[in-house]
Amino acid sequence: MSAPTTSGNHPPREQFSGQVGFILSAIGSAVGLGNIWRFPGVAYENGGGAFLIPYVIALLTAGIPILFLDYALGHRFRGGPPTVFRRVKRWLETLGWFQVMICFVIAIYYAAIIGWALSYFVYSFDLSWGDDTAGFFTGDYLQLSDTANGGAWFTLDFVPAVLIPLVLVWLAAIVVLVAGVAKGIQRANVVFLPLLVVAFGILVVRSLFLDGAVDGLNEFFTPNWTALGDPNVWIAAYSQIFFSLSVAFGIMITYASYRKRRANLTSPGLVVAFSNSGFELLAGIGVFSALGFLAHEQGVAVGDLEGISGPILSFVTFPAVVSQMPAGPLFGALFFGSLAMAGFTSLISILQVVSASFQEKFALRRQTAALWIGVVCAVLSVVGFSTTTGLFALDTIDNWSNNIGIVASAVLMCVFIVWALRRGPELRYHVNAISTFQVGRWWYACVGVIVPAVLAYMLVERIITLVEEPYEGYDPTYLLYVGWGTLVVLVVGAIALSLPRWRRDPEDFVAWPPFPSSSATTTSKEAAR
Template sequence: MSKREQWGSRVGFIMAAVGSAIGLGNIWRFPYVAYENGGGAFLIPYIFALLTAGIPFMILEFGMGQKYRSSAPRLFARLNPKWEWIGWLQVMVAAVIATYYIAVIGWTLNYVTFAFDQSWGEDTKAFFFGEFLGLTGGPTELGGVRWPIFAACLLAWVLTWVACVSGVKKGIERANKILIPTLFFLVLIFIARVLTLDGALDGVNYLFTPDFSKILDYKVWAAAYGQIFYSLSVGFAIMVAYSSYLPADEDVNNNATMTVFINCGFSLLAGVMIFSVLGNMALETGSSIKDVAGAGVGLAFVTIPKAINSLPAPTFFGTLFFLCLTMAGVSSHISIVEACVSSLIDKFGWGRRSTVSYFCLGGFAVTVMFTTGAGLYILDIVDHFINSQALLVGAFIEIILLSWVLNLDDMRKHVNAVSDFSVDKVWKKCLKFVTVAVLGYSLLSNLHGDLTNGYGGYASKDLLFFGWSLLPLCIVIAFWIKNQESVERFVRVEEGAK
């Protein structure tokens, strides 16, 4: 087998890991989650979650990837051949996310061009859901392909293909060395300008004013841990794949800690950026900040464009904001695809170019479904069930096996041997008890909610077809791939013959 690639530098690896962790959710999800869960007081459980779950889990995945120099399926197979399917379940989750996540990147690419002349007009909601998405009556009423979205998604897939086919050092590392510093630079420019707007500081104060009454609410703590897992890309094959390209003596603990803190620091910057704009919007419209603040898609593609209309130099602000969204999305998408590609290469010994090409072609074929008039409905259902069920199941099984079945002391010795600072037994206890408890609670509460309340008001048949079927399908495919002949078997046969 060919020698495994390596990152060209420590900075290159950190930029790639940060690029994976920083995604669209940092910009539109964190500010709203913080605001809904106590504002400034939310930072207390958030930082606690970062220290007791985010950093320990990141150290574990960085250490496992570096020590075994394998993608997730191959790593689990080396620990126990019966566990290989768990890695493939995580890869399947990543593959599904890759197909719809890029649809949102396609929306942001279109909005970069719309920002030139504020094509979204005054009624940004009607424009987004009607003229732009051409939203149909439901998930099964596909309607026609929205060609601007189709073209943008094709371009985004091409960008990912170029980065991944060029390899770790020449493609992914170079791309992230450009994308991530540029993203931070653009966000800082945006913040520097919007903080001078009337009402901006009111928005920031509104976000971070602590509501200490919520500190004792267990739901706030669950939200904090959920945001940490949601934003760090742990538990679904990405960080294991990236760290498998680390040199054998690379500092694991420092790299993991830096990645987590940079990601969470960016989330705080995003909060300042978003709520500065919302504060100005509230002042201009005479509304309360609570009334203009929204979550998810509504914030990014309805509320912010409406705010941009009232800002000085709207072309500058609009272009800058949606360029930030696009860069955050592309850097994350590259990492998702690499997690899948590296796993296939490890399993079957295929060439990188052909593997990336076939995966991207297949992924784009599925993405076309999300470019139709029903795309937003399907994306909403798939995203909910993938994140609330499939991703959590894979992460929960992983942490149970690695922290309870295996001996974590061996991994602790490994990461300490190559790192400037050491982790003690508290790290082990955080993984065995805190992380397991939080992931288990999140999984059970999500399942209970979906079973009792459904999701989003969708018809049961739509939820069954686009949602509930995903986890069983991913598990079936995971077992099927596990049972295929791997390149390692043929290598052993050839070595035995010699």
């Protein structure tokens, strides 16, 4: 049976030019800021070399299975999250818009971090941060409001050094979105991903030959086997895999929908998953080699250093490393250039979810949707994150949207798709019908039991912690409005966007290949056609 080239009265869908373009774009989405600044610290704090055991198990039992779930949904039902979930079951559309809202919120603050990286790329050439890298980052650069001494938690006092690169990031992102999937997103990844690998590879090799690098690597890889008995270490491993692969909030669903009907899904999925993990390991080697050098220069143990993960690692600790090493400006330019490229390829994938979803529901032209989405996001991004209180907002919104929003999305997706609607067999059949690597029945256990169980535990634990303790010691009223308010925005936005009528009926659709089970097809209008 030949694959249909169109779906009902819908126009032909954009497509990646081929498998290589898709793989590079998917890797570009997965490899982001978290690979560079989150994985090394998480691994170090959770058993060092021993952490790689739960990490690999989490990759095989959660990361790859849920990546296949995203691919199967997007490729079979041909759309962004709202379209896909609407075609699975009418009332499930709201979950699709919930994922879109998550992407919308993340894009707004994610761009700000890329702007910081661009600024520091320029600062690298003359080491503008001086000797006090912490003071420069929060004071001279961010001009952070001093809330400890009565400073405001929210202001509209714009910081030009943050505002200008942030505007440039948004202009570049809008240009890529307007150009489309093949001419925009794919071309950007074909250029930036190889550059990222080369630049970061040079940086890692250089780090390995620094004085003290071996001490850093020993600190990173020395296994603490007793840590494997701590449930929190295993939770940390699943958390890292989950957030690193860009799964369960619409990105891989949307990307898979741009593949040809007969496109292989599982083999490219394995390439993406292992490439992402490989880059994380590479980042860990580079980061801890550099930290070993810094500890050597300061005459302290690596374990005594502060700031080994997150923004502090990138914008405080690493500038301190750069300032003390030979050819520091070049090293700094490579690091912050890599950070900016990794962030940008992830940003455009996040924005594409939002743009594609609006295109499909409201029958908008690609250029129109890209411009509107880009401009609205840019304005909100500038107002919220280029001010003297931008860091507080970024930190708070990131915590709530990621640790609660994305995790809740993943749990709901697995429960509804696998348990409530029993669509697991259909999706497994779809993947196996067109792919070389066959997915066995083990996949049901992973996406139906392991993933929702682990993530539900993470979700409940995180909510309890946030209720009992003010996050990072921030003002409780501020956390109520900005933190919990973020969740309200996600939910209300998802419901509101589900209410308008579709300009084109999403259920006027043919799912291919036909699922042979009569019991499944009779419950699904679109799959029975």
